[in-house]
Amino acid sequence: MKKYELFDHTADLGLEIYGRTKRELFANAALALFDVMIQDIEPPTKRGGKERVKTRTVLGADVGDLLVNFLRELLYWFNGLGWVLNRGSILVCGNKKLVVQCTVEPYHPERHLIKTEIKAVTYHQLAVEKTKTGWKARVIFDV
C-alpha cells in the first residue's frame, strides 16, 4: 500500500495520505511531512548520540482538526525547534486525541538537505475519510 502521494495544487503542495488503519494514516502523515521537507544526506543510524525521544499529546475538534494539529506540531518541531523526525509511533489514536512518541535529532545542514520549505498546514480542502481499504486524507500546505 502506498504511504502517500503528492498532488498539484496551484503554487502550493498537496499530500494524499493513506493507511490501513487510522493510526497508520497519522504515522504516514508524519513520515510524508518530513519526507517532503528533508532528505537525509547520511542515514540516521550513522550519526548516533544526537537522538532524543519526545512524547506529545495532540487534541482536535474532530479527526480532520486532529490531523492538522498533529502536522502543525511536527512542523513546529522543525521550523521552531530545529528538530528532524527520524521515526515514531502513535501510542493513542482517537478522533479527538492522539499521543505520539517520536525519535528526533537536531537539524544539521551537513546531514540534512532541505528540499521544500513548508510554512503552514492549512484546512483548505481538508479531507479525512474511511475507505473500503482503510483510511485516506488530503492536506494542503502553504509553501
Added chain:
Amino acid sequence: MSEIKLEKLDDNRWLLPQTGAMRVPGIIYANENIHDLLRHDESARQVANVAHLPGIVNFSLAMPDVHWGYGFPIGGVAAFDLETGVVSPGGVGYDINCGCRLMATNLTFPDIREKLKELTTALYHRIPSGVGSTGYVKLSGKDQKKVLEEGAAWAVKAGYGSAQDLETTEDGGCLGGADPEQVSARALERGKQQLGTLGSGNHFLEIETVEEIFDETAARVFGLHKGQIVIMIHTGSRGLGYQICDDYLALMVKHQAQTGISLPDRQLACAYLSSRRGQNYLAAMACGANYAWANRQILMYLTREVLEKTLRASPRELGMRLVYDVCHNIAKIEKFSVAGQEKKLCVHRKGATRAYPAGHEAIPACYRSVGQPVLIPGTWGPDPMCLPARPKQWTKRSAAPATARAVS
C-alpha cells in the same frame, strides 16, 4: 469557477450576486482578461464565502489580480462592523504585514553597471534570504518586546535608519494596540533570530530602474524620475507572523462552535470583534505587523550600507530615501462613511493595500497633494509600479495585491 455566475457591471467590475447564506453581494474588479483567469481557480467562490461572515459591510471585494488563497482569496478586502462583525486570521493571511518598501536613490543605471555583480553578491551576503535564514540582529527578550510594541520606531532608535524614514511609512511603521502578552512563546522564539532577513517564497529585494513616467506631477512629488535606480523590498513578519496566525487559527477553530457562526470553509475561522478572543488576536496581529515594519526598516539600512560600501559612495551621493512602505496583509480599524454616516470598521486586506486619496490625513504630508503611493510589485510579466491612489469611495480605498499575477 464552477457554478458561480458573475454579472458584468462595467468594463472593470463584476457583481457576484447575494445568494444562499451570503450576507452581502461580492464585487470583483477585473477586466475581460482577468475574468477569464477567474474561471480556472476558486477565488470567486472564496469571495462568496467571505460574504457569509457576520457583520460584513456593503460588499465582499476582490482587487484586480485576485487569486486563490486560504479562506479569503488573495486580493480580498472585507470590512466588518465593530459591534456585530468578526475578525478572521485567514482574512489577514499567515504573513502578517507582508508589505513593500520602495527606496529611491540619486543613482542611474550607468552608475552601477560595472558594479552590478559585486553589488548583488554583497547584498546576498549581508541580507540573509531563503529557508530558515537567520539575521545579524539578535534580540534579547526585552528588546523583542519593544520591537513588537514600537515597530519601525524601535529600529530607528536602535540606529537602523532615521526619523525621516518613519514619516513615509504607513502609520509611521507602528500599529497601535500591540500587546506582546497575547503572542505565544512559540511565536516569540521563532522571531528572535529572523529580524533583518528576507525569507523565501515570493519575497525579494530588487534593484530596479524607473522606465516610464505616466504622471509627471505625482512622480515629482514622490521624487521619482526616468532612469533612476530604485530598490524594492517585499517581505513581512517571517516565522513570528506565521506562528501568530497559526496559533489563533487553531484557537478559533477549537472554539468556533461556541460562537454559533456557521462557516462555509474552516480556514475562515473567526471571532467576534467585541469578544476577548477577537481583541487578543488584534493585539497579537499588531505585534506581528510591528515586527514586519522593523524588519523592512532594518533591511533598508543594510541595503544602504551595502550600496555605500560597494559603490564607495557617501550617503549624500547615494541619496537613498524611503519613498513609501505599505503593508498588504492586515486588519485595521479605519473610519469610513457608510450610508452617509461615519463609522469605524475593521478592514481586512489580504494581498491588497490601502489606497487613500489626496488630502487624506493618514498619508504623509509630503504626498497629500497627489494621494498615497500604491506599490505594486511585478511578476514574470508586468513590471512593478508606483501609483498615486485616486479612489472615490471607501469600497475603492484598496488596491491590488502584492505580487501581481495579472494587470488590468
